[in-house]
């Protein structure tokens with residue numbers, strides 16, 4: 736197993752209830768998961784920035800896995816054109832704030848976890864405060880906001896679980912400050928306006944991001960560090976790109 740520094744999960748040890756043992760039984764029986772792993776998940780705090788297509792999949796699976804505290808940040812309201820891919824929101828949610836709609840859905844999926852909703856835009860000013868102490872999932876759709884998450888991850892030495900989609904193609908990587916490329920090593924410039932998205936693509940990639948978060952919390956398996964998983968739904972191929980840090984990166988070159 737690759738050695739990955741885990742965040743310190745502070746607070747009292749929370750023992751699982753009988754109901755939780757039942758709810759999570761099929762994962763607890765994994766030899767490297769166990770009740771100890773489940774308790775780790777219960778103590779974990781994850782922020783998902785973006786409650787759209789990627790966020791819907793990542794949030795749903797993090798919630799049902801039993802991540803104890805989940806924070807959702809999204810300033811948008813649900814639109815009809817979101818519903819081909821943003822599975823946490825229903826037709827009746829059109830016009831509602833995505834953060835609130837997603838929170839209600841997650842609480843229905845798993846009432847044993849704490850869900851926090853922030854209908855806010857991530858800015859230079861509030862990013863540190865909104866994301867502090869949380870593992871960060873990048874479920875955004877624009878580079879400027881992604882760069883802000885990248886900055887917070889680098890400043891706080893926290894992993895960043897990145898996912899991006901376009902049409903049938905999706906990609907994901909896990910960033911560890913100073914040990915892997917950061918987002919500024921990997922991307923330049925801005926993305927085009929309206930990106931085409933087939934709903935299944937963020938579904939797949941959001942699930943990959945959730946898998947990475949869970950493995951990181953449990954300290955099991957191998958993470959997508961220094962590699963980018965690329966999924967092409969048209970040919971149904973999954974490939975991998977080796978990633979290298981940019982020694983002259985404006986963000987992480989000094990780390």
Ligand SMILES: [Zn+2]
Pocket residue numbers: 916917918919920921981984985986987988
């Ligand atoms: Zn960098």
